[in-house]
Amino acid sequence: xxxxxxxxxxxxxxxxxxxxxxxxxxxxxxxxxxxxxxxxxxxxxxxxxxxxxxxxxxxxxxxxxxxxxxxxxxxxxxxxxxxxxxxxxxxxxxxxxxxxxxxxxxxxxxxxxxxxxxxxxxxxxxxxxxxxxxxxxxxxxxxxxxxxxxxxxxxxxxxxxxxxxxxxxxxxxxxxxxxxxxxxxxxxxxxxxxxxxxxxxxxxxxxxxxxxxxxxxxxxxxxxxxxxxxxxxxxxxxxxxxxxxxxxxxxxxxxxxxxxxxxxxxxxxxxxxxxxxxxxxxxxxxxxxxxxxxxxxxxxxxxxxxxxxxxxxxxxxxxxx
Numbered sequence: 001x002x003x004x005x006x007x008x009x010x011x012x013x014x015x016x017x018x019x020x021x022x023x024x025x026x027x028x029x030x031x032x033x034x035x036x037x038x039x040x041x042x043x044x045x046x047x048x049x050x051x052x053x054x055x056x057x058x059x060x061x062x063x064x065x066x067x068x069x070x071x072x073x074x075x076x077x078x079x080x081x082x083x084x085x086x087x088x089x090x091x092x093x094x095x096x097x098x099x100x101x102x103x104x105x106x107x108x109x110x111x112x113x114x115x116x117x118x119x120x121x122x123x124x125x126x127x128x129x130x131x132x133x134x135x136x137x138x139x140x141x142x143x144x145x146x147x148x149x150x151x152x153x154x155x156x157x158x159x160x161x162x163x164x165x166x167x168x169x170x171x172x173x174x175x176x177x178x179x180x181x182x183x184x185x186x187x188x189x190x191x192x193x194x195x196x197x198x199x200x201x202x203x204x205x206x207x208x209x210x211x212x213x214x215x216x217x218x219x220x221x222x223x224x225x226x227x228x229x230x231x232x233x234x235x236x237x238x239x240x241x242x243x244x245x246x247x248x249x250x251x252x253x254x255x256x257x258x259x260x261x262x263x264x265x266x267x268x269x270x271x272x273x274x275x276x277x278x279x280x281x282x283x284x285x286x287x288x289x290x291x292x293x294x295x296x297x298x299x300x301x302x303x304x305x306x307x308x309x310x311x312x313x314x315x316x317x318x319x320x321x
């Protein structure tokens with residue numbers, strides 16, 4: 001997740017008269033009610049909603065076996081125990097951080113509903129402190145990836161245009177998946193992107209991306225859609241839109257072909273875009289707008305990536321490094 005979601009306030013006042021009597025068996029019902037609340041009132045993207053729901057269902061299962069008798073007995077030790085169980089499963093720090101965000105939101109909801117008097121989860125350290133520096137590819141590695149689609153691939157022009165778009169715009173895979181032909185303005189070198197919370201932003205296209213898109217739109221996409229009605233920019237052989245998972249598999253395919261790390265994913269293009277923009281002199285506020293971050297603290301992680309890269313260059317190239 002790029003940002004921790006801020007829950008909207010409830011419309012009715014909270015009463016603390018009947019607080020803290022929920023039993024573990026009731027936790028599943030409370031989680032179900034909270035998931036309904038998230039879907040109905042919080043305006044989360046589909047991927048974020050699904051992730052939080054999955055995280056809370058896992059917490060509910062763990063709590064049933066390892067949790068205390070009642071919710072009001074939950075303390076830091078309880079929550080730490082759950083996070084430790086996630087760590088033992090060798091989940092990434094960012095994934096564990098997302099679990100903690102979901103749990104924090106859930107406990108705030110319980111307070112707002114009058115089920116708990118206070119949220120012990122808010123005493124847990126922010127997951128932002130746990131972040132590892134994102135994986136970033138060099139411009140040379142990006143160029144190799146973009147050049148990876150070959151004529152004997154099924155849709156080489158589409159795949160090359162897709163890879164170009166990921167790097168040129170820094171868009172998330174879900175944003176590229178949802179992009180329509182009308183969202184791209186090749187004559188003006190920009191595209192319209194609909195991000196998290198249905199926030200719209202405009203991102204420029206570089207000449208390489210523009211040429212790749214022109215080739216795909218003129219020579220390959222018409223054959224894929226044939227006589228079908230299709231609005232999506234990137235489509236399958238059947239004329240349906242490429243899904244986020246399909247984009248992930250395509251990136252993995254070409255990353256393996258070029259010998260890139262197995263950790264490369266569509267989001268690696270986003271990280272690389274941001275880091276290379278900063279290296280080229282982009283201002284942090286402008287980058288925040290281009291990436292669609294609600295909080296500039298999310299964008300600032302890329303300043304650490306760039307500092308790390310410069311330190312590595314200094315250590316490698318200075319005579320006394």
